[in-house]
Amino acid sequence: MNNVTIYDVAREAGVSMATVSRVVNGNPNVKPTTRKRVMEAIERLGYRPNAVARGLASKRTTTVGVIIPDISSIFFSELARGIEDIATMYKYNIILSNSDQNKEKEIHLINTMLEKQVDGIVFMGGEITNEHEETFKQSPVPIVLSATLDEKRELPSVNIDYKQASYDAVSAILRQGHKRVAMLTGTLEDPINGYQKFSGYKEALHDAGIDLDDSLVVIGDYTHDAGVDAMEQLLKLDDQPTAVFASTDEMALGLIHGAQDHGKSVPGDFDIVGFDNTRLATMVRPTLSTVVQPMYDIGAVSMRLLTKLMNKEEVTENAVVLPHRIEYRQSTSFSEDE
Amino acid sequence: MNNVTIYDVAREAGVSMATVSRVVNGNPNVKPTTRKRVMEAIERLGYRPNAVARGLASKRTTTVGVIIPDISSIFFSELARGIEDIATMYKYNIILSNSDQNKEKEIHLINTMLEKQVDGIVFMGGEITNEHEETFKQSPVPIVLSATLDEKRELPSVNIDYKQASYDAVSAILRQGHKRVAMLTGTLEDPINGYQKFSGYKEALHDAGIDLDDSLVVIGDYTHDAGVDAMEQLLKLDDQPTAVFASTDEMALGLIHGAQDHGKSVPGDFDIVGFDNTRLATMVRPTLSTVVQPMYDIGAVSMRLLTKLMNKEEVTENAVVLPHRIEYRQSTSFSEDE
DNA sequence: TTGAAAGCGCTAACAC
DNA sequence: GTGTTAGCGCTTTCAA
Numbered sequence A, B: 001m002n003n004v005t006i007y008d009v010a011r012e013a014g015v016s017m018a019t020v021s022r023v024v025n026g027n028p029n030v031k032p033t034t035r036k037r038v039m040e041a042i043e044r045l046g047y048r049p050n051a052v053a054r055g056l057a058s059k060r061t062t063t064v065g066v067i068i069p070d071i072s073s074i075f076f077s078e079l080a081r082g083i084e085d086i087a088t089m090y091k092y093n094i095i096l097s098n099s100d101q102n103k104e105k106e107i108h109l110i111n112t113m114l115e116k117q118v119d120g121i122v123f124m125g126g127e128i129t130n131e132h133e134e135t136f137k138q139s140p141v142p143i144v145l146s147a148t149l150d151e152k153r154e155l156p157s158v159n160i161d162y163k164q165a166s167y168d169a170v171s172a173i174l175r176q177g178h179k180r181v182a183m184l185t186g187t188l189e190d191p192i193n194g195y196q197k198f199s200g201y202k203e204a205l206h207d208a209g210i211d212l213d214d215s216l217v218v219i220g221d222y223t224h225d226a227g228v229d230a231m232e233q234l235l236k237l238d239d240q241p242t243a244v245f246a247s248t249d250e251m252a253l254g255l256i257h258g259a260q261d262h263g264k265s266v267p268g269d270f271d272i273v274g275f276d277n278t279r280l281a282t283m284v285r286p287t288l289s290t291v292v293q294p295m296y297d298i299g300a301v302s303m304r305l306l307t308k309l310m311n312k313e314e315v316t317e318n319a320v321v322l323p324h325r326i327e328y329r330q331s332t333s334f335s336e337d338e
Numbered sequence C: 001t002t003g004a005a006a007g008c009g010c011t012a013a014c015a016c
Numbered sequence D: 001g002t003g004t005t006a007g008c009g010c011t012t013t014c015a016a
Helices: A006-013 A017-022 A032-045 A052-056 A076-089 A104-113 A130-138 A162-173 A191-207 A222-234 A249-261 A296-310 B006-013 B017-025 B034-043 B051-058 B074-089 B102-115 B131-138 B162-175 B189-207 B224-235 B249-261 B297-312
Strands: A063-068 A093-098 A120-123 A143-144 A156-162 A181-185 A217-219 A244-245 A271-276 A287-294 A319-322 A324-327 B063-068 B093-098 B120-123 B142-148 B157-160 B183-187 B217-219 B243-246 B271-276 B289-292 B317-320 B325-327
Touching: A006 A017, A006 A032, A006 B325, A052 B051, A063 A076, A063 A104, A063 A296, A076 A093, A076 A296, A076 B074, A076 B093, A093 A104, A093 B017, A093 B074, A104 A120, A120 A296, A120 B131, A120 B243, A130 B131, A143 A271, A143 A296, A156 A162, A156 A296, A162 A181, A162 A191, A162 A217, A162 A287, A162 A324, A181 A191, A181 A222, A181 A249, A181 B271, A217 A222, A217 A287, A222 B157, A244 A249, A249 A271, A287 B074, A296 A319, A296 B162, A319 B289, B006 B017, B063 B102, B063 B162, B063 B297, B074 B297, B102 B120, B102 B131, B120 B297, B142 B297, B157 B162, B162 B189, B162 B243, B162 B271, B162 B289, B162 B325, B183 B224, B183 B249, B189 B224, B217 B224, B224 B243, B243 B249, B249 B271, B289 B297
Parallel strands: A063 A093, A063 A120, A120 A143, A143 A156, A156 A319, A181 A217, A181 A244, A244 A271, A271 A287, B063 B093, B063 B120, B120 B142, B142 B157, B157 B317, B183 B217, B183 B243, B243 B271, B271 B289
Antiparallel strands: A093 B093, A287 A324, B289 B325
């Protein structure tokens, strides 16, 4: 068992625990010969510092909490990897928990993590309610929102401009002469995949002088099957669309496959554009044209921002907005919009 | 800030800290009226127990470490979800770290987690070297291997029988009359995706009286592109295969797309079978026939096993082997092998 | 450059 | 049913 304490090392090396502590923590104020003696004692005894005791004494745990809707999602797991890599770089460990975007779970998880004395939290979620804000406000440690919108833009956060990205994608489609562009979106209750992206779609239509046609708007639950179903629904229309914009890549794949299942071809019969540029985008035929959201970077920047906040460094911009772009692949008959 | 301690609550409620501790920990030996008084004081003061102090005093952190090759992998993230769900069920939190299957990182991570006083570890990795075993042996807390092989079968672990699964898949293909069955495998250094699965392939061929043809064996790095490249390589052969078995789904998708890119059809020209049954298998056309590996369950069972070990419960079987089966979809021209 | 000593906030005997 | 009292293993002044 692991019962060697700093005290045992001190005795073994003939010094005080304070000195051992200094050596372990790389404090320069230790005579080299002493340091050597201590190191040897540590080695001999197989001493392993107890981070819990250290945390209690120092009030820092070098651990941050990460609340994520679903780690098995191809989208969020990429974000998580970005978070973890930067955390590792700054010597932090991560406590990871799934929330399923359930408000009660989210609040509960924040409290659990605060009990565990995390030094900060990265929060990925859906809607930020007043209750969320209340909880965030009570937190003694910084919290940054990652790929998650805070209406008021006062909380630290890292995102892209979803509405603008959506607007750009739909505008690019329209510029190719498409008159009937459908959208497969999330529900309007979903701030990003629903509200923001749909707003961009509407605005792009409006600016192109095209009326919104409700029959071209389908709501999906972000699964591949939702895409397949949506395409089936669109194919039943008398006046079918000639292009479809989906708010996630996975649904876009579903659209492509739904079309293919009915003998239609992409991009022959439909131009399809997705959103996110997950790895799925190149794992389909035709490969998917999509809006690039830099998931890994969003995670990485979120964690970097959190380290600054934890160190009480000066932060110029609290609400970081990363750039987006459109990657043209085979699912669209056009490939640039200059 | 959060400076309310158990002592403050005790004073506020007019009881001792021991009583507050009892209330907080749900100890039944507290008079209901007292409990109520304490609860109210807790509420009034906004007291939040400090899990670090509790961990130091009780020597239990209700936290377990999870070492994973890459959380952004569609395969491992599903496993992680299984682990996390069961951990939550048993009131544990998870410290999650990526190892990239790098031995030094793996060993380092184990030590870091032990410093943080985790109550147990779930380890996902590649090869278990002697150094790994040495480290595992030194651990004061239980470690279970998840989707990871320990040659000697002495460490707690949860897997399926990869070799048998591979054997079953290839045998099923051969039973359809295929004479030239190729395999896209990992390197032989990879215990599971390389060695085990390839062994099953060889044995199936052997039992069917077919000689191993080296030109039909391609090694890939588990990416979609590796599948595309492998198919290109196979298409150059004078004597082409009529079926290909891939050791992961993602590579199998690559095979399908590689064939399609060259105007070949699946399953017309090639029967393709994958391995894992990740969500990708149904996100492709034709949908992928594949060996079902219950990733979520492997994660869940691993964590369940760990809880038993942490509780020092009796464990009958240390090396758990979960069942596998083959799911037939559109990428094979046959659909059962009864 | 080093040591002594006082906590950090809680749990867990043990006593009453 | 409740209180007292040692620690848990470490960091961190403060002195020397």
